[in-house]
Amino acid sequence: MILETRALTAAYGQFRALFGVDITLAAGETVAIIGANGAGKSTLLRSITGVLRNAPDMVLHRGEPIGALPPEIVMRRGIAMVPEGRKLFPSLSVEENLLIGGQVRRAPGPWSLAAIYDLFPILQAKRLAPGTSLSGGQQQMVAIGRALMSNPEVLLCDEISLGLAPVVIRDIYAALPAIKSTGTAVIVVEQDIARALSVADRVYCMMEGRVTLTAPAQGVTRAEIHQAYFGGAA
Amino acid sequence: MIWLDTLVQGILLGGLYALFAAGLSLVFGIMRLVNLAHGDMIVFAAFAILLITQTLGLHPFLAALIAAPVMFALGWALQRFVLNRVLGKDILPPLLVTFGLSVALQNGLLQGFSADSQRLAAGPLESASVDLGLVTVGWMPLLTFATAIAVIVGLNQIFYRTALGRAFRATSDDPVTASLMGIAPKGVFALATGLAMVVVTIAALYLGMRSNFDPSIGPARLIYAFEAVIIGGLGSLWGTLAGGVIIGVAQTFGAAINPEWQILAGHLAFLVVLLLRPRGLFPRAVD
Numbered sequence: 224m225i226l227e228t229r230a231l232t233a234a235y236g237q238f239r240a241l242f243g244v245d246i247t248l249a250a251g252e253t254v255a256i257i258g259a260n261g262a263g264k265s266t267l268l269r270s271i272t273g274v275l276r277n278a279p280d281m282v283l284h285r286g287e288p289i290g291a292l293p294p295e296i297v298m299r300r301g302i303a304m305v306p307e308g309r310k311l312f313p314s315l316s317v318e319e320n321l322l323i324g325g326q327v328r329r330a331p332g333p334w335s336l337a338a339i340y341d342l343f344p345i346l347q348a349k350r351l352a353p354g355t356s357l358s359g360g361q362q363q364m365v366a367i368g369r370a371l372m373s374n375p376e377v378l379l380c381d382e383i384s385l386g387l388a389p390v391v392i393r394d395i396y397a398a399l400p401a402i403k404s405t406g407t408a409v410i411v412v413e414q415d416i417a418r419a420l421s422v423a424d425r426v427y428c429m430m431e432g433r434v435t436l437t438a439p440a441q442g443v444t445r446a447e448i449h450q451a452y453f454g455g456a457a
Numbered sequence: 458m459i460w461l462d463t464l465v466q467g468i469l470l471g472g473l474y475a476l477f478a479a480g481l482s483l484v485f486g487i488m489r490l491v492n493l494a495h496g497d498m499i500v501f502a503a504f505a506i507l508l509i510t511q512t513l514g515l516h517p518f519l520a521a522l523i524a525a526p527v528m529f530a531l532g533w534a535l536q537r538f539v540l541n542r543v544l545g546k547d548i549l550p551p552l553l554v555t556f557g558l559s560v561a562l563q564n565g566l567l568q569g570f571s572a573d574s575q576r577l578a579a580g581p582l583e584s585a586s587v588d589l590g591l592v593t594v595g596w597m598p599l600l601t602f603a604t605a606i607a608v609i610v611g612l613n614q615i616f617y618r619t620a621l622g623r624a625f626r627a628t629s630d631d632p633v634t635a636s637l638m639g640i641a642p643k644g645v646f647a648l649a650t651g652l653a654m655v656v657v658t659i660a661a662l663y664l665g666m667r668s669n670f671d672p673s674i675g676p677a678r679l680i681y682a683f684e685a686v687i688i689g690g691l692g693s694l695w696g697t698l699a700g701g702v703i704i705g706v707a708q709t710f711g712a713a714i715n716p717e718w719q720i721l722a723g724h725l726a727f728l729v730v731l732l733l734r735p736r737g738l739f740p741r742a743v744d
Contacts, residue, residue, distance in 0.1 A: 272637060273636075274633060274636070274637070293636065293641070294633070294636040294637050295636045295638075295639050295640055295641040295642075298636070298637055298638065298639040299639050303637075306634060306637060310631060310634040312627045312630040312631060312635075313630055314626040314627070314629065314630050315623065315626060315627060315630075319623055322620075322623065323623050323624070323627050323635075323640075324638055326620050326623065326639070327639030327640055328639050369638070373639065
């Protein structure tokens with residue numbers, strides 16, 4: 224397993240957000256994590272990236288405990304994040320936003336400025352504009368490109384469709400097969416279930432801090448998802 | 458001609474104030490840290506240069522070259538081991554710590570060097586002047602102003618042309634997201650304070666060559682630096698130079714009218730700018 228959580232519990236002060244979450248991610252695999260607001264999806268990603276610290280062996284990267292490491296160390300191990308809300312740096316141009324993604328860790332691999340501009344041609348034309356002057360969809364492209372610039376082993380995508388028009392979401396998701404084909408393992412956290420299932424190999428559904436369903440993305444029924452998503456009978 | 462001469466002297470004096478302020482502006486711009494010990498650090502660096510000139514018999518310029526890396530290391534360590542621990546949502550702890558540092562520095566210097574006035578001897582350069590036709594200016598003020606511009610150009614080059622500068626700006630924007638890029642914000646902060654202490658050393662060099670200094674004068678330099686930074690707009694280095702020039706010109710004109718008014722005129726200019734442009738002349742778009 225390239226990435227694994229074991230009985231992951233996470234809390235914000237007194238508030239417990241995760242209650243023993245076990246997920247696994249194999250090399251080259253794409254996993255979707257779905258669930259309603261407050262299910263703990265973002266907390267899970269914050270725990271993996273180290274923004275939220277946990278006991279060391281609650282998160283394993285290639286079998287090694289990373290649960291207590293700070294985010295800058297986790298990132299240097301090859302786990303890159305596309306944060307919720309895109310979080311581009313306002314003081315940096317589009318190109319600088321991309322460059323900073325590969326500034327500290329730059330593993331050999333397919334991704335470079337040229338490859339990102341190939342994937343999202345619109346960014347080349349806007350390369351000198353401030354990152355935050357772009358439209359939401361274009362900013363999301365920069366955020367994905369920024370994470371790819373380090374040639375990560377694992378790419379974590381937090382709600383990349385959030386707040387975007389359906390046509391824009393389609394464009395963004397059209398880039399995922401190209402990313403998967405390079406061998407990068409991907410975790411997609413989504414509220415848009417159909418989108419998530421269309422790109423994933425496996426799906427986890429979360430509810431109230433627990434995993435309520437683990438299934439192959441192809442073959443899972445609406446009834447199963449409904450049950451896991453809301454907890455009630457379908 | 459006397460008015461033109463006053464104007465030119467004021468602009469050149471502004472260079473000195475901009476040097477005082479550049480380090481403060483840098484630290485505030487990157488980590489939103491108001492360093493109340495900034496003026497005392499300039500005085501500390503001036504004593505460090507003095508010590509090197511006395512023990513090694515070097516010219517102050519060469520002594521500053523030796524002092525700069527030492528000050529960089531001290532600044533780095535101060536940030537790494539003290540200030541990083543108090544940086545957070547609450548702005549009060551870093552204020553208290555730097556205020557305490559200010560008191561400790563003043564008393565430490567008093568203990569080590571006594572209250573005697575000191576000066577860095579720059580030789581013939583101190584009184585040399587150059588005739589520019591309409592006005593005659595001293596080499597020292599001219600050199601101070603040129604150095605201020607060089608420091609600001611240099612800092613801007615670092616900020617906008619290097620990977621380190623990119624990390625500075627990204628961390629200033631959003632430390633959490635910067636850490637997701639593999640950047641350790643606390644390491645970046647330590648480098649920034651180290652860099653600010655190099656600028657402080659340059660400021661100390663000109664402070665010591667141009668005027669007397671003793672352990673108690675730090676807070677007054679801090680006031681000028683603060684005013685220059687705030688007039689210019691927080692976080693803008695060219696704005697800081699403009700702020701320094703405005704204070705310098707106000708002071709020389711005040712002094713030309715009545716020598717008692719020199720200091721007061723500078724502070725009044727600051728208040729006027731604050732009334733008209735509360736965010737300063739060149740506020741950064743993102744704050």
